[in-house]
Amino acid sequence: MRIALYRRWRPQNFDEVVGQEAIVKTLKNQIKLGHISHAYLFSGTRGTGKTSTARIFAKAINCLNPIDGNPCNECEICQGINKGTLLDFIEIDAASNNRVENARDLIDTVSIPPSKAKYKVYIIDEVHMLSTHAFNALLKTLEEPPEYAVFILATTDPQKVPVTILSRCQRFNFKRIKKDEIRERLKLILNEIGVEIEENVLDLIASYSDGALRDALSLLDQLVSTISGKIDYESVISILGLTSKENIFKLVDLMIEKDVQNSLKLVDQIILDGKDVNNFIEEIITHLRNLLMVKVSKNPAEIIDAGADYIKELKNQAGRISSEEIMRGINIFIEAENDAKTFMQPRIALEMAVIKFCRIEYDTSLEVILNRLNRLEEALKSGNVNINLKEEQKKEIKQSLKVEEPVKEEAKEEAALTVDVTLDEARIAWQDVLNYLKVNKRMSLASLLNLGDVTSVKNGEITITFENKYAFSKKKIEEGDNKKFIIEAFSKVLRKPVKIKLEVKEEKNDIEEAIKKSKELFGEDIVEVIE
DSSP, X not given: OOOOHHHHTOOOSGGGOOSXXXXXXXXXXXXHHTOOOSEXXXXXXXXXXXXXXXXXXXXXXXXXXXXTTBOXXXXXXXXXXXXXXXXXXXXXXXXTSOSHHHHHHHHXXXXXXXSSSSSEEEEXXXXXGSOHHHHHHHHHHHHSOOTTEEEEEEESOGGGXXXXXXXXXXXXXXXXXXXXXXXXXXXXXXXXXXXXXXXXXXXXXXXXXXXXXXXXXXXXXXXXXXXXXXXXXXXXXXXXXXXXXXXXXXXXXXXXXXXXXXXXXXXXXXXXXXXXXXXXXXXXXXXXXXXXXXXXXXXXXXXXXXXXXXXXXXXXXXTTSOHHHHHHHHHHHHHHHXXXXXXXXXXXXXXXXXXXXXXXXXXXXXXXXHHHHHHHHHHHHHTOOOOOOOHHHHHHXXXXXXXXXXXXXXXXXXXXXXOOOOHHHHHHHHHHHHHHHHHTXXXXXXXXXXXXXEEEEETTEEEEEEOXXXXXXXXXXXXXXXXXXXXXXXXXXXXXXXXXXXXXXXXXXHHHHHHHHHHHHHOTTTOOOOO
């Protein structure tokens, strides 16, 4: 049976690990000095070498003939780990063994000393998949393991690992592998297996793998199995369902020119060629991001992992579009990317995004609307606005723009008194008024006002009454501009100018009230009050 490239070319010593120099150096030094920890956590994105490094480390600390911190890969121990036959090397997939019973079985084996090796090594892959009970069962063993036990936990999602586990491990973060490093590794493998490939295909594979060497090797394996002879760029583009670089540049050129018709025709042509819509949108976003980096960076080659020719083309295109427009485009296509995942026809999301980019009037995002309003406001202030109106319309506008005498505060208050506001309207608006104050950073004022209640409304004047025990609220509200803020809040919520009256509810004397009612019922001559 044919062995997959990523398995066949899995690194066998630390020197073959790609893109993780700092981690490799630290682990080798620990091995040389004999400073082996009982627990390690290897975290990072997929395909960056976590499990491979864990295996190399397991061999190196047990190797009978280590070479400068590296395993020899020839002794009985190294061969046993490579073949998976050494009983002192246990590799567990937590995704399929995540129950507490699995953790307890593992813990039971820890108490048994190693049969051949110096250290008994446990590699737990995708450790974040363990259940809470399984983590709790594992915790005590990690805290006080036997001297011969070494745990290596590997995960792509360290946030899901409990802090109690993290605090007991030495943590190593595996970074995404650089495009150039992936490219060089692929060239080495292709030379060994005797396969010819175009240079730009190597760049394409390295970019497509997104920093994961295993993904790059899996893709290369697919291409080697599919394409006979030399692996060329057009064949790879077709197999992967990607859009050629030329078509991406052409589409963005058309969108910059606001040519909706030809932009949509090109989209149609690309989709009919069998390109994946979701991949297509991702490629547009990446291209726009690269354009933005060219605009804002003095040395884009440090940020964009690409060749000089590609960056030169980006610079030429970036000179025809503003940074603001590029950012608007990125937002539009990110929204389209999310919509495409839920639409039955993702193509519609892509076409809508193209139209929005070309025609700003169809872009209803808040940022665009505010931008258009700001520009209109500036134009009005400067007087650079030409409006074609009939003579009758001009006369009406002139009449409406006549300068009137400033309205005095007293007149405003009188106008408020004529406003028609009902008690129900005021009570319904109460919670919105409190929220308005909170949103406008008047939390303390909202708290004071909340102690009262709307009790009556008359001629646009809303009466808010406080119980006697909350009289301090009325006093505080009447200080400074507090009352003015409440009037503003009610006016905004009700959309009517109102006035506010604050009062404290007087406590009634029950005895006096009873005497008053008795006199009303029987008459003052009959009722006699005895002290």
